[in-house]
Amino acid sequence: MNCDTDYDKRAKHLHKGKRGPPKPSWEKPTSKSRRPHHLNTQVRHITNFMHQWAPPGIKMSYDNVGLILGDPSAPVSRILVCLDVTEDVVDEALEKKCELIVSHHPLIFKEISSINPVDEQGRIIYKMIRNNIALLSVHTNLDAALDGVSFVLANNLGLDDLQFLEKNYNISRKISLTTDVDDSEAVLKLLNYYSAEEAHFWEVDGRKEGQKFFEAIIDQHNVAQLRAALEKEELLKRGSFQEMEVNTPTNNFGMGVIGYYPDSGIAMDEFLHLVCRALDVPSVRFSGSSERIRKVAVCGGAGVFLKKAAVKAGADAFVTADIKYHDYFTENKDFLLVDAGHYESEFPVVEAVRKELAEAFEQLEVDATESVTNPMRIYVTDFENKNI
Numbered sequence: 001m002n003c004d005t006d007y008d009k010r011a012k013h014l015h016k017g018k019r020g021p022p023k024p025s026w027e028k029p030t031s032k033s034r035r036p037h038h039l040n041t042q043v044r045h046i047t048n049f050m051h052q053w054a055p056p057g058i059k060m061s062y063d064n065v066g067l068i069l070g071d072p073s074a075p076v077s078r079i080l081v082c083l084d085v086t087e088d089v090v091d092e093a094l095e096k097k098c099e100l101i102v103s104h105h106p107l108i109f110k111e112i113s114s115i116n117p118v119d120e121q122g123r124i125i126y127k128m129i130r131n132n133i134a135l136l137s138v139h140t141n142l143d144a145a146l147d148g149v150s151f152v153l154a155n156n157l158g159l160d161d162l163q164f165l166e167k168n169y170n171i172s173r174k175i176s177l178t179t180d181v182d183d184s185e186a187v188l189k190l191l192n193y194y195s196a197e198e199a200h201f202w203e204v205d206g207r208k209e210g211q212k213f214f215e216a217i218i219d220q221h222n223v224a225q226l227r228a229a230l231e232k233e234e235l236l237k238r239g240s241f242q243e244m245e246v247n248t249p250t251n252n253f254g255m256g257v258i259g260y261y262p263d264s265g266i267a268m269d270e271f272l273h274l275v276c277r278a279l280d281v282p283s284v285r286f287s288g289s290s291e292r293i294r295k296v297a298v299c300g301g302a303g304v305f306l307k308k309a310a311v312k313a314g315a316d317a318f319v320t321a322d323i324k325y326h327d328y329f330t331e332n333k334d335f336l337l338v339d340a341g342h343y344e345s346e347f348p349v350v351e352a353v354r355k356e357l358a359e360a361f362e363q364l365e366v367d368a369t370e371s372v373t374n375p376m377r378i379y380v381t382d383f384e385n386k387n388i
């Protein structure tokens, strides 16, 4: 249930089977890189950090993420983290003198043609701009990131040995590089910094003497940065740089998470109770059944599109949200489908983002919102029901 202690273990499990040493897909700023921000942390420093964790390039095509409002070079001393940007959240940011709100759900999702303070969205945008409050949203890019929304949910449910449920992100690229620079260590260092798998190199036979060939698998959104870094260090002089699509699924991004309870798992009732306790809800909707729950798939928010993947992976239970009536029907035996609520399954990520930002930017105040932005309420009656 405690997400603090599992970080290293989780990273180790995730990177098991890779050729290189365990390496997170995103780098926390070192104390060295933090120093220049100390006196003047700007909105763009936070944006860059969050985008290292959850690159905007992995968002769903319909989504809108990134710096939605505000000046990238505006100074930041205090941040408010939330799931939804409501008027209450903006008022709280104002009261706490936050210059930046980091939200999961983007405030501007569909195209808007005017901004007037006559509806809620307009009022919020108006108020934020007038008060110099910036907005950074990390939505489906944080859903698909390592240690993102579903990892946090899985941790909250006390699951272990976490892996992505579906790794259908075809973003791996093979980089083939030929160069005659002497310093192969410098080339390898850069390739390893940006690569998902450890880079390797060898001398090219039958070519000009001194030519070396390097190869690495890297994620698509890092290719341009790698190339720029190689050029800046003058390591590409008289060399060639080729990028190829490969079918290697990346370990760094995916959808949903699968994890385990130890030994033979837990009984179904115990599991449902645990979900309610972990997410602080009085009830959950579910269908199907499973005697013992050991292998569990989760997807924070609307994740029922992963039901088939969860069944295929052999999960005893799948916890997600926004399940429609017909999706509750499941012909599989020993499969429990649980709707834990959209807000409920995602709100643990607010604290996870707060914690990461507070650790990376020690000089800033980072708060999780005190507003409960969940618009859905449950009324629990005390009369005897006939239908359930």
Ligand SMILES: [Zn+2]
Pocket (backbone or CB within 6 Å): 105, 300, 301, 302, 342, 346
């Ligand atoms: Zn959501």
